[in-house]
Amino acid sequence: MEKLKNVSDKVSEMAEKVNRNLRRNAAGQTDKAPKMHRGMKINRNTKKTVRETCVSWGFLMPSLMGVMTFFVLPFCVVVFYALVNNPIQKEFVGLFNFERVFTNNAFRQAAYNTFKFSIIAVPLSVILSLFLAVVMESGIPFKSQFRSFFLSPMMVPIASIVLIWQVLFHFNGIINVIGMSFGGPKIDWLKSDKAQIVIVVLFLWKNLGYNMILFMAALSSVPKDLLEVARLESATDAQIFWTIKMRYLSSTILFVTIMSLINSFKVFREIYLMTGDYPYKTLYMMQHFMNNTFASVDYQKLSASAILMAMVIIVLMLIMFVTENRYGKDIEG
Amino acid sequence: MSGLKLPAGEVAFYEKAIRKARRKRKIYKYGIVAGTVICAIFAILFLLPTILTVTNSFMSSSEINANYGAVFQTTDTGGKVFISKTVNLKFIPDMVSFDQYITVLFKSPEYLVKFWNSVFYVGPILIVQLMIAMLASYGFARYRGRVREVIFFLYIIMMLMPYQVTLVPNYLVSSWLGILDTRWAIWLPGFFSPFAVYLLTKFIRRIPTEVMEAASIDGASEWQIFSQICVPLCKSGLISIGILVFIDYWNMVEQPLILLSNDELHPLSVFLSKINAHEISLAFAVAVIYLVPPLLIFLYGEEYLIEGISYQGGLKG
Numbered sequence: 341m342e343k344l345k346n347v348s349d350k351v352s353e354m355a356e357k358v359n360r361n362l363r364r365n366a367a368g369q370t371d372k373a374p375k376m377h378r379g380m381k382i383n384r385n386t387k388k389t390v391r392e393t394c395v396s397w398g399f400l401m402p403s404l405m406g407v408m409t410f411f412v413l414p415f416c417v418v419v420f421y422a423l424v425n426n427p428i429q430k431e432f433v434g435l436f437n438f439e440r441v442f443t444n445n446a447f448r449q450a451a452y453n454t455f456k457f458s459i460i461a462v463p464l465s466v467i468l469s470l471f472l473a474v475v476m477e478s479g480i481p482f483k484s485q486f487r488s489f490f491l492s493p494m495m496v497p498i499a500s501i502v503l504i505w506q507v508l509f510h511f512n513g514i515i516n517v518i519g520m521s522f523g524g525p526k527i528d529w530l531k532s533d534k535a536q537i538v539i540v541v542l543f544l545w546k547n548l549g550y551n552m553i554l555f556m557a558a559l560s561s562v563p564k565d566l567l568e569v570a571r572l573e574s575a576t577d578a579q580i581f582w583t584i585k586m587r588y589l590s591s592t593i594l595f596v597t598i599m600s601l602i603n604s605f606k607v608f609r610e611i612y613l614m615t616g617d618y619p620y621k622t623l624y625m626m627q628h629f630m631n632n633t634f635a636s637v638d639y640q641k642l643s644a645s646a647i648l649m650a651m652v653i654i655v656l657m658l659i660m661f662v663t664e665n666r667y668g669k670d671i672e673g
Numbered sequence: 674m675s676g677l678k679l680p681a682g683e684v685a686f687y688e689k690a691i692r693k694a695r696r697k698r699k700i701y702k703y704g705i706v707a708g709t710v711i712c713a714i715f716a717i718l719f720l721l722p723t724i725l726t727v728t729n730s731f732m733s734s735s736e737i738n739a740n741y742g743a744v745f746q747t748t749d750t751g752g753k754v755f756i757s758k759t760v761n762l763k764f765i766p767d768m769v770s771f772d773q774y775i776t777v778l779f780k781s782p783e784y785l786v787k788f789w790n791s792v793f794y795v796g797p798i799l800i801v802q803l804m805i806a807m808l809a810s811y812g813f814a815r816y817r818g819r820v821r822e823v824i825f826f827l828y829i830i831m832m833l834m835p836y837q838v839t840l841v842p843n844y845l846v847s848s849w850l851g852i853l854d855t856r857w858a859i860w861l862p863g864f865f866s867p868f869a870v871y872l873l874t875k876f877i878r879r880i881p882t883e884v885m886e887a888a889s890i891d892g893a894s895e896w897q898i899f900s901q902i903c904v905p906l907c908k909s910g911l912i913s914i915g916i917l918v919f920i921d922y923w924n925m926v927e928q929p930l931i932l933l934s935n936d937e938l939h940p941l942s943v944f945l946s947k948i949n950a951h952e953i954s955l956a957f958a959v960a961v962i963y964l965v966p967p968l969l970i971f972l973y974g975e976e977y978l979i980e981g982i983s984y985q986g987g988l989k990g
Contacts, residue, residue: 399812406865414842499945557983630837
């Protein structure tokens with residue numbers, strides 16, 4: 341027995357040597373002068389990284405210049421404006437402008453409305469689209485047709501949407517006609533506390549399809565063997581969904597949330613076109629407030645409110661990135 | 674037939690298992706039916722507004738006024754028109770008429786002028802933004818460094834900002850550059866929008882690095898890797914992001930309202946919303962004309978769009 345072990349040890353030793361040599365040869369090195377080559381390689385590496393850095397910045401340059409001019413520079417100007425008393429004297433006034441904004445009733449209303457809308461609409465669109473995606477992925481017929489149908493509202497231009505939504509939700513509109521024929525009350529949808537519902541519906545109608553496709557793709561990318569093992573271990577569907585699929589979905593959820601947040605700010609366009617500068621008070625968004633302050637040439641107030649809004653967005657983003665990093669860290673992809 | 678005899682307990686066990694499996698299959702079948710019904714309901718709700726627009730565009734103006742007069746308060750059609758107190762929900766016009774289209778396309782040139790305005794804004798923005806974004810996202814995706822990560826985060830933040838946040842300085846920057854009230858005021862910020870950069874970077878990061886590494890070892894230059902490997906691989910991404918960018922600028926409202934005081938330069942999206950109120954009879958036809966380009970793009974690029982969107986949301990990026 342011991343002999344055999346010795347032999348096997350020797351064999352493996354030799355094999356290792358041969359392997360090492362082979363590997364060196366493959367890398368272009370020989371046994372004879374390893375030191376010099378290693379030194380050269382390091383040199384080449386640093387040169388290469390410097391060159392790579394230059395090249396990558398070269399690729400970034402055109403976009404970076406434009407973004408600096410049209411997005412970052414304006415943002416810095418906003419910060420500057422928020423801290424001075426007026427654009428001509430340019431006296432530093434600290435947080436006076438913020439104080440002015442905070443005590444403004446219109447701002448409070450606008451901030452409250454915008455916040456409320458986003459906090460309702462974004463999670464709702466994430467949940468509903470995830471639900472639809474799960475239904476679509478469960479093996480129903482006409483999948484691709486349904487997919488196109490759900491995606492189609494994305495293509496409908498804003499003017500048509502505004503037109504149709506007015507026809508639907510006007511005081512004399514279709515929804516009321518239908519509602520009343522079932523004995524419901526006549527509601528002035530766009531000019532009552534129900535107005536936000538109309539906008540949420542519009543937002544969902546427009547964005548569900550896009551989000552759904554994102555989720556469908558993510559769901560189909562969950563490894564099949566993992567699901568099969570779980571099924572063999574007699575996990576219930578609910579367990580599979582919450583413990584396996586959700587982990588794989590976490591980065592998609594983040595992405596969908598970001599896109600929904602962007603789109604939730606864009607709903608302003610529709611609201612603006614439907615209801616004008618001064619809509620019913622629950623529809624008065626931050627963008628209305630900013631537009632109106634722009635019209636009254638109060639740049640300081642506008643800048644201060646813009647910065648407040650930007651800060652909220654940045655904080656939200658940081659929170660989302662941190663949670664996503666925590667939650668979906670251990671998944672390869 | 675008495676080859677197989679099982680103890681009574683085991684028979685009961687298997688019978689139970691079979692029953693359980695059958696029940697499960699039944700539940701699954703009902704689930705499919707329920708799912709289809711849910712999807713069908715949603716699909717109808719999603720399609721209804723679009724269908725309504727299209728069918729209504731074939732109604733004569735008097736019919737439109739009769740149906741929707743209650744909403745838009747239009748009585749100035751000249752003739753005697755019955756206006757009902759509420760809206761009539763009508764999908765099929767009493768008489769198919771192309772009057773609205775004739776009016777829009779041939780009798781009033783302003784619609785076509787505005788339509789071409791829209792095309793002139795969106796076309797260059799789409800092409801240049803995608804080119805610049807392609808370069809930048811290659812830079813972001815291929816090499817990673819701390820500084821670039823921070824800049825990328827900056828891009829995300831800038832992308833998230835509503836237009837109104839940088840409204841004043843944007844206006845000022847345009848006036849410094851002397852491009853206020855010209856097409857450049859819309860074009861230039863559009864060219865450099867960080868939106869496409871973000872999406873494309875996410876897309877490129879999903880391409881296995883080995884593909885590019887292999888080309889690099891074979892002696893391809895950076896530009897060759899970029900133009901001959903990366904760009905072709907990004908085709909579906911470019912198309913899907915292009916469609917998103919197209920929709921975004923096809924529907925722009927805020928920028929022209931603030932940066933262009935000259936009405937003649939306004940795109941159709943702004944013009945249409947002003948029309949809605951007092952020329953409701955034409956509004957549907959114009960809306961349909963406005964719907965045609967996005968719809969064609971959608972029908973042509975749907976496969977790419979879905980493929981591209983599927984990639985975007987991708988795992989880590």
